[in-house]
Amino acid sequence: MTKQISYVQLIFRQYWNSWINRFGLICVCFLFAVAIFSPLLSNDYPYFLKKNGKEYFPILTQIFPFSTWIHYADLEGIDFKKIVLEGDDRIVFPPIPYSPTEYNLDEPLVAPSSKHWMGTDEQGRDVTSRLVYGSQISLSVGFVAVGIYVLLGVIVGALAGYYGGKVDMIVSRAMEIIMCFPTFFLILAVLAFIGPSLYNIMFIIGITGWTGIARLVRADFLKLRNQDFVTAVIASGAKPVRVIFKHILPNTLAPVMVSASFGVASAILVESSLSYLGFGVQPPTPSWGDILSQSRDFMDIAWWLTIFPGVAIFITITAFNLVGEGLRDAIDPRLKTGQ
Amino acid sequence: MQDIIEVKNLTTELTLGDVHVPVVNDVSFKIRPGEVYALVGESGCGKSMTALSIMRLVPEPPAKIVGGEILLHPKNGGSSNLLKLTEKEMRGVRGNRIAMIFQEPMTSLNPVFTIGDQITEAIILHQHLSKKQALANAIEMLNTVGIPNPTQRVSQYPHELSGGMRQRVMIAMALSCKPELLIADEPTTALDVTIQAQILELILKLVHDFSMSLLLITHDLGIVAEFAKQVAVMYAGQIVEQSSVLDLFANTKHPYTKGLLDSVPMPFKQDGKLTSIPGMVPDLFELPKGCAYQDRCEKVHRDCKEIRPQLLGKNLKHRYRCFFPYAK
Secondary structure, eight states, rough: OOOOOOHHHHHHHHHSSSSHHHHHHHHHHHHHHHHHHHHHHOOOOOOOOEETTTTTTHHHHSSTTTSSHHHHHHHGOOOOOOOOOTTTTTTEOBBBBBOTTTTOOOOOOOOOOOOSTBBBOOOOOHHHHHHHHHHHHHHHHHHHHHHHHHHHHOOOOOOHHHHHHHHHHHHHHHHHHHHHHHHHHHHHHHHHHHHHHHHHHHHHHHSSHHHHHHHHHHHHHHHHHHHHHHHHHHTTTTTHHHHHIIIHHHHHHHHHHHHHHHHHHHHHHHHHHHTTTTSOOTTSSSSHHHHHHHHGGGGOOOOOHHHHHHHHHHHHHHHHHHHHHHHHHHHHHHGGOOO | OOEEEEEEEEEEEEEEETTTEEEEEEEEEOOOOOOEEEOOOTTSSSSSHHHHTTTTOTTTTEEEEEEEEEEEETSSSOOOEGGGGGGGHHHHHHHTTEEEEOTTTTSSOOTSSOHHEEEEEHHHHHOOOOOHHHHHHHHHHHHTTTSSSHHTTTTGGGSSSSSHHHHHHHHHHHHTTTEEEEESSSTTTTTHHHHHHHHHHHHHHHHHHTTTTEEEEEHHHHHHHHOSSSEEEEEEEEEEEEEEEHHHHHHHSSSHHHHHHHSOOOTTTOOOOOOOOSSOOOOGGGGOOSOOTGGGGGTTOOGGGTTOOBBSSTTTTTOOEEEEOOOO
């Protein structure tokens, strides 16, 4: 008997076949790792400090800012970078020993060097550190916004496709109307009213982006609605809610995933654009679009302010698009290259 | 003996634009407990629509049940008209008291769930068992329908099974709640000839073991002759001849039934040619005035083009819709 593999395993194998898919997925995983571990990667508090025979882990006070069990009273107000080490005193810094908001007016616009890998901006903040923390903003905007609109789109599309008739008529017309809005300018206008913030951006992208997913799900439901297995499930006495969400929905999720991964890429791009225009995340919170925006004034003397965030955005968008494209190919049964 | 189900003057219409076409037209029949009732006819004659109407599963719109009664008489008394039940009450009937097997085993199972999940679903729905008990029941059912290694098969996906195996799974699903009536809509049409007999015999055996009734929808008169007791022949949405199987074969009345019987391939026939009924099934949207079969009938008469025949017969045991039936 052949070894049993599930549908998910099958898709993953299909996906993993091509090097470009592997590259995309590895990039995405790398970005996630950077975003999750950014406080460990880049911090102005050292991992470890041994001074006067006492051992400290100052970084923990940054990672768990509200904890009461880590409290170093004798380290308060100390500048770790200027600490004087004597005897067997030791200090271990993270790979990037700066915080994203730590300014140093003595070193504005320093070119990339071994001290500042990607240089500093006009306030002497380390660009590497800002990029690392900016990945948190980008990924969370991407995933939360897409999460909101996938949820909305799936529910609306499923109901329209399953019930058809008048429900479908109303939902389809509503979708067409929403799709006619120039989304980006709508977002700009709304942000001008309710004020720019990370959550507002997520929310607005979420409630304007669902039409694509809804159309996809609706079309699949129209197709699957009349499949024999759906009739068979109804004939065995299942409720509509169960038929829709348990039996039909899993069959449409694969294309939704594809669309969602493209959606993450475009949401990140929208957030960067908004930040570039000053409507996005407000300083001093680091965001890739914000770094790019600053770079406008220094483009002729500080190339690193333009290149590095630009490359970061480019790689992120490309990686998510590669993942989307790879998934699309992997779930397409016509492209199966054998099991 | 009390009939288990009684279909009276069932009419289902298809609506396209402003045109209403009866795809099931004034169909009546009764099925007794433990009886195999066959519904025979060409593709598009309304057999499947009749079955879906009984389950109240006609795709609405465009189709709609517009008239008639479907009376279900349970063994313990208290009959109900299925067409009058609420959707919620109807869900309690589907799968529980009337179950259905479909034509295409390849598409009747959900590709993303294991077969165990799919069988237990119906059991949990109607019998309120725990998941573990339901799974044990499912394994037992798989064993009953003759699937080897049922304990391993429950965790397999439909794509890992052959067509015959899938149809067995469908049978297990349909019978898992021990319904009173099983509707089998061309259960063997999509299968290999070698498997067809096995599956049919399995269905017949289980129908007997569980003392169910079977509504067998088919276009294969060989199957009817071998397995069914009562039969109705359908043409263009209407029943054209209705009798016991013995009577139908020995004493054919309607020219269409005769045409069907003559079309059965005879391997030892001298000239080696296949007989067929000339012409085509009429378009339901442009049914002729008078008899629906007139264009293909060898005994067609002036009256046939003017008056639509009623379902008649000397006794109610053998009824036919023809002015000029064949004599005995």
